[in-house]
Amino acid sequence: MKSTIFIVISRLAVISIAAGLLGGCATSGNPKDPIEGFNRAMFGFNEGLDKVIIKPVATGYEAVIPSPLRTGVSNFFSNIADLMIGVNNLLQGKPAQAASDAGRVLVNTTMGFLGIIDVASSMGMEKHVEDVGQTFGRWGMSDGAYVVLPIFGPRTARDTIGLAFDVYTDPVAHVDHIPTRNVLLTTRLISDRAELLKADRIIEEAALDKYSYVRDAYLQRRRSLIHDGNPPREQDGSAEQESDNKRAEAGESPQPAPAQTAMRQ
Amino acid sequence: MKFFALLLAGASLLLPVGVQAQETAPDVLVKNVTTEVLDIIRTDKDIKAGNTQRVIDLIEKKVLPHFNFQRMTALAVGKDWRQASPAQQKALTDEFRDLLVRTYSNALTAYKNETVDFRPFKMQPGETDVTVRTQIHQSGARQPISLDYSLEKQPQGWKVYDVVVAGVSLVTNYRSTFGTEIRNGGIDGLIKTLKAKNSSLEASTKK
Numbered sequence: 001m002k003s004t005i006f007i008v009i010s011r012l013a014v015i016s017i018a019a020g021l022l023g024g025c026a027t028s029g030n031p032k033d034p035i036e037g038f039n040r041a042m043f044g045f046n047e048g049l050d051k052v053i054i055k056p057v058a059t060g061y062e063a064v065i066p067s068p069l070r071t072g073v074s075n076f077f078s079n080i081a082d083l084m085i086g087v088n089n090l091l092q093g094k095p096a097q098a099a100s101d102a103g104r105v106l107v108n109t110t111m112g113f114l115g116i117i118d119v120a121s122s123m124g125m126e127k128h129v130e131d132v133g134q135t136f137g138r139w140g141m142s143d144g145a146y147v148v149l150p151i152f153g154p155r156t157a158r159d160t161i162g163l164a165f166d167v168y169t170d171p172v173a174h175v176d177h178i179p180t181r182n183v184l185l186t187t188r189l190i191s192d193r194a195e196l197l198k199a200d201r202i203i204e205e206a207a208l209d210k211y212s213y214v215r216d217a218y219l220q221r222r223r224s225l226i227h228d229g230n231p232p233r234e235q236d237g238s239a240e241q242e243s244d245n246k247r248a249e250a251g252e253s254p255q256p257a258p259a260q261t262a263m264r265q
Numbered sequence: 266m267k268f269f270a271l272l273l274a275g276a277s278l279l280l281p282v283g284v285q286a287q288e289t290a291p292d293v294l295v296k297n298v299t300t301e302v303l304d305i306i307r308t309d310k311d312i313k314a315g316n317t318q319r320v321i322d323l324i325e326k327k328v329l330p331h332f333n334f335q336r337m338t339a340l341a342v343g344k345d346w347r348q349a350s351p352a353q354q355k356a357l358t359d360e361f362r363d364l365l366v367r368t369y370s371n372a373l374t375a376y377k378n379e380t381v382d383f384r385p386f387k388m389q390p391g392e393t394d395v396t397v398r399t400q401i402h403q404s405g406a407r408q409p410i411s412l413d414y415s416l417e418k419q420p421q422g423w424k425v426y427d428v429v430v431a432g433v434s435l436v437t438n439y440r441s442t443f444g445t446e447i448r449n450g451g452i453d454g455l456i457k458t459l460k461a462k463n464s465s466l467e468a469s470t471k472k
Contacts, residue, residue, distance in 0.1 A: 198375040206368040224432025
């Protein structure tokens with residue numbers, strides 16, 4: 001069974017990377033996405049992997065496990081993650097949030113039965129979302145190029161470095177007993193994926209081109225997270241903003257983009 | 266990956282901007298419409314039976330009057346909006362509205378059982394551009410999703426011109442795709458692409 005899965009994955013990888021190389025010049029000239037050809041190939045690979053393995057498993061998980069139990073699983077991993085979220089808040093110069101995160105871990109690990117029940121949220125201690133990529137962003141490091149990583153999916157160059165630190169400091173990845181660790185990592189992946197099942201279909205329907213929809217959503221989302229939900233307003237180039245129009249027009253790249261890769265259906 | 270989840274979850278609620286008297290405060294407007302629409306979705310027999318068209322009709326009736334789709338489309342198109350003729354602008358607005366309505370209807374139906382929190386809202390007197398913040402609590406998920414509405418004051422009352430789910434604007438998120446379409450096929454190319462997308466969605470609803 002394991003080897004079959006492996007063969008499927010490697011075939012998918014070969015096919016999608018070959019497709020990416022053939023369509024390697026498929027770029028829309030987006031300055032944030034200089035390696036779009038490669039990224040599209042990797043995105044296709046991740047989509048294939050998801051379709052063949054991860055999504056079916058997550059769907060089964062959602063069908064079989066009752067909702068309260070799934071919440072418990074989700075909370076359990078969320079509690080473990082709060083530890084490093086607190087550290088990141090500290091590194092970002094937000095001691096009050098960091099203290100609240102530490103309080104969350106304390107309360108949830110004890111009163112919440114090892115994190116299974118999120119008691120802290122009901123006590124008004126808000127859950128935060130932080131990671132090392134955001135910490136770097138907070139320190140002023142710019143995004144860098146957009147890149148789609150295998151399995152992990154969308155990142156920026158900065159967030160890729162952040163991810164390396166996140167993985168390195170992930171408590172679950174440091175469980176010594178390897179079978180236990182593998183079960184935990186897999187369960188977490190499936191639990192995370194199951195939460196996205198509904199969103200999936202909606203994105204599929206909303207997007208004209210799923211690749212760029214996902215990319216742009218990722219970039220917006222990260223920008224919002226770095227500013228804790230209150231990003232400065234972007235110049236928006238909308239009809240109302242004359243001066244911005246001029247700036248945008250002047251800066252526009254003169255050559256037309258080559259045909260965009262076909263929309264994935 | 267997680268933010269998508271949020272993204273979409275949010276989309277469900279974004280419909281909430283209902284039918285109210287003209288001078289209703291923006292936060293009250295958002296709250297009333299959200300509550301009313303969700304109530305109907307949760308109780309209507311046809312909708313429960315999976316009648317998508319009925320959800321779309323509901324949104325057309327209750328939610329759309331509170332959206333400024335021309336402004337939304339202009340925001341999504343960005344700088345190229347000005348080079349579109351009035352007829353093209355109208356065609357773009359119509360198609361984009363259809364796409365958003367359909368997306369929202371699906372999202373709303375998918376997330377109808379989640380609870381919505383309305384965040385404290387403060388407005389300075391005389392303000393004409395505000396953000397109303399809400400949160401969606403998804404059962405089985407670890408944290409709420411933020412869902413924010415940007416509204417501007419118009420002679421006919423407050424109108425929503427942007428919906429931001431988990432930090433992602435459902436309007437400006439289209440900008441780079443639209444830009445690529447326009448570079449490849451002009452404004453008419455984009456209109457055509459949107460039309461094709463809408464008819465493929467419509468076909469899949471019917472079957």
